[in-house]
Amino acid sequence: MKFRRSERLIDMTNYLLEHPRQLVSLTVFSERYKSAKSSISEDLAIIKETFEQRGIGTLQTVSGAAGGVKFQIKVTDEEARPFITELCEQIASPDRLLPGGYLYMTDILGDPSIVKRVGRLFASAFAETQIDVVMTVATKGISLAYAVASYLNVPVVIVRRDSKVTEGSTVSINYVSGSTKRIQTMLLSKRSLAEGSKVLIVDDFMKAGGTVNGMVSMLEEFKAHVAGIAVLVEAEKTEERLVDDYLSLVRLSDVDEKGKKIKVSEGNYFKK
Amino acid sequence: MKFRRSERLIDMTNYLLEHPRQLVSLTVFSERYKSAKSSISEDLAIIKETFEQRGIGTLQTVSGAAGGVKFQIKVTDEEARPFITELCEQIASPDRLLPGGYLYMTDILGDPSIVKRVGRLFASAFAETQIDVVMTVATKGISLAYAVASYLNVPVVIVRRDSKVTEGSTVSINYVSGSTKRIQTMLLSKRSLAEGSKVLIVDDFMKAGGTVNGMVSMLEEFKAHVAGIAVLVEAEKTEERLVDDYLSLVRLSDVDEKGKKIKVSEGNYFKK
Numbered sequence: 044m045k046f047r048r049s050e051r052l053i054d055m056t057n058y059l060l061e062h063p064r065q066l067v068s069l070t071v072f073s074e075r076y077k078s079a080k081s082s083i084s085e086d087l088a089i090i091k092e093t094f095e096q097r098g099i100g101t102l103q104t105v106s107g108a109a110g111g112v113k114f115q116i117k118v119t120d121e122e123a124r125p126f127i128t129e130l131c132e133q134i135a136s137p138d139r140l141l142p143g144g145y146l147y148m149t150d151i152l153g154d155p156s157i158v159k160r161v162g163r164l165f166a167s168a169f170a171e172t173q174i175d176v177v178m179t180v181a182t183k184g185i186s187l188a189y190a191v192a193s194y195l196n197v198p199v200v201i202v203r204r205d206s207k208v209t210e211g212s213t214v215s216i217n218y219v220s221g222s223t224k225r226i227q228t229m230l231l232s233k234r235s236l237a238e239g240s241k242v243l244i245v246d247d248f249m250k251a252g253g254t255v256n257g258m259v260s261m262l263e264e265f266k267a268h269v270a271g272i273a274v275l276v277e278a279e280k281t282e283e284r285l286v287d288d289y290l291s292l293v294r295l296s297d298v299d300e301k302g303k304k305i306k307v308s309e310g311n312y313f314k315k
Numbered sequence: 316m317k318f319r320r321s322e323r324l325i326d327m328t329n330y331l332l333e334h335p336r337q338l339v340s341l342t343v344f345s346e347r348y349k350s351a352k353s354s355i356s357e358d359l360a361i362i363k364e365t366f367e368q369r370g371i372g373t374l375q376t377v378s379g380a381a382g383g384v385k386f387q388i389k390v391t392d393e394e395a396r397p398f399i400t401e402l403c404e405q406i407a408s409p410d411r412l413l414p415g416g417y418l419y420m421t422d423i424l425g426d427p428s429i430v431k432r433v434g435r436l437f438a439s440a441f442a443e444t445q446i447d448v449v450m451t452v453a454t455k456g457i458s459l460a461y462a463v464a465s466y467l468n469v470p471v472v473i474v475r476r477d478s479k480v481t482e483g484s485t486v487s488i489n490y491v492s493g494s495t496k497r498i499q500t501m502l503l504s505k506r507s508l509a510e511g512s513k514v515l516i517v518d519d520f521m522k523a524g525g526t527v528n529g530m531v532s533m534l535e536e537f538k539a540h541v542a543g544i545a546v547l548v549e550a551e552k553t554e555e556r557l558v559d560d561y562l563s564l565v566r567l568s569d570v571d572e573k574g575k576k577i578k579v580s581e582g583n584y585f586k587k
Contacts, residue, residue, distance in 0.1 A: 048321070049320070049321070049324055049361050049365075050361070050364075050365045050368075052321055052324050052325050053324055053325075053328045053361070053362055053365040053366070053369075054365055054371075056324075056325050056328040056329060057332065057369070057371050060329065060332060089321050089322070089325070092322075093321075093322045096322075097325075097326050097329070099326075099329050141480065141481065141483050143480060145480050145481050146481070147481065147482070147483050147504075147506070148481070149472075149473075149481070149482060149504055149507055150506075150507065153464075153473065153507070154470050155461065155464050155465035155468065155469075155470070155471070156468070158461070158465075159333075159465060181453065181454045182453045182454055182457070182473065182475065183481070185454070185457045185461075186457065186461045189427065189430070189457070189458045189461055189462075190461075192425075192427050193430075193431060196427065196428070198422070198425045198426050198427070199425040199427070199458065200421075200425055201425070201454065203454065207454075208413065208414075208415060208417050209417050209419065209420070209421070209455070210419070210421060211413050211419050232419075232421055234419070234422075235421055235422065235425070
């Protein structure tokens with residue numbers, strides 16, 4: 044049975060969205076739809092144009108015997124800007140204020156529609172970077188890490204604060220929390236990260252950067268490399284920032300607990 | 316500018332996949348593409364046919380003034396069966412055995428391509444059920460919960476074992492672990508779950524069901540209701556199962572630590 048072009052376009056769109064950053068050979072599609080490669084190439088040209096026009100992503104064509112097509116998330120500024128503005132407004136809501144000047148963000152981190160869009164932005168920002176693994180620390184960053192990883196098509200590894208029998212043997216490090224200056228411990232399962240991996244570190248919140256810095260030290264223990272650092276919210280007022288090169292969507296400039304005011308602005312996303 | 320049918324099909328496919336279980340009115344599409352509703356209806360008929368034929372999901376049309384179209388994940392048995400078989404093989408690999416007869420599953424739970432497919436299966440199984448929220452307990456079930464929630468288009472709430480300042484005030488309960496009979500504590504942020512919510516409980520592993528049972532008790536505290544229970548792996552050999560009605564993909568029948576053998580079989584997915 045042959046497939047009509049319309050059916051091919053629908054199914055190929057779904058297939059490409061499900062396999063980001065993966066080189067799909069034209070043969071895969073030509074066998075899947077029992078269609079000539081020339082027809083498949085025409086289909087892909089239409090998909091590429093629409094994906095780019097509608098801000099879905101890019102389609103890169105690799106020619107030659109080992110060639111094929113690769114879909115990559117690419118977020119346009121027209122999508123990113125209103126989303127970041129909306130995020131800022133949500134985060135600035137005074138009822139997020141908790142005792143001690145902390146912010147309640149659990150609802151944002153539990154909302155798949157927000158988390159997916161954050162994941163899209165991070166994946167888009169690191170589209171040209173080689174990344175083998177996304178790393179985060181339990182618990183709050185996990186949904187973000189997982190969303191980014193699914194758009195980058197790489198696994199997630201989760202650093203923990205406590206040891207668990209189901210993790211097998213672990214590597215443990217001590218690190219200094221940047222804001223409280225307390226010594227803390229983090230652990231990572233030995234078999235979860237291969238030597239030489241290029242790792243994107245993702246977290247929901249960065250103050251002085253002690254935790255992120257801890258993850259960087261953890262990577263050294265595994266002879267792995269930092270490919271990038273991405274945080275949803277960074278706090279601006281910190282005496283000493285331990286991490287320099289990172290991406291952030293939202294910047295928390297000031298939290299006035301008494302006056303119940305939270306001041307936020309755009310992070311460095313558009314400056315990167 | 317008008318849009319050609321091919322462009323509409325590609326963009327609508329992406330749009331529907333991004334908005335599962337959400338009623339999208341034809342007006343949204345007809346404005347988005349500056350096309351007549353009759354053309355949109357024809358497009359949707361083609362998408363519906365292809366989605367159903369290729370096992371992507373179903374498209375439900377609601378007619379009338381408040382009408383529209385709703386995409387829902389629906390996994391065919393032809394997709395589910397080989398995937399569950401593959402999962403069983405992966406889980407039965409002897410190098411997963413940890414001291415004490417525990418299994419290492421961190422790699423599986425960190426692989427987005429697996430996690431997404433588990434999410435598809437769970438979302439498909441509960442396609443006809445009203446679900447407002449997905450709940451899990453930190454840490455290992457989070458990726459699964461998030462995947463299901465994103466296909467069901469509902470938020471995730473995460474029960475924790477320890478209190479954290481960024482959660483605000485919490486409700487805490489004690490529960491008895493089914494297998495070790497030890498008393499444990501779990502907490503949930505007070506504002507994370509609304510009264511009356513219908514909740515799908517998701518976890519990676521269920522032995523006697525103590526933890527799942529704890530989450531059920533937690534729901535009672537919030538005057539919320541269990542809409543369903545889904546676990547990736549259930550252990551068969553348990554003296555007393557605390558939970559009756561659940562869905563599982565894989566059943567762990569026997570772990571022979573000395574002989575380095577893990578016996579697994581299909582869970583109850585196809586019996587549901």
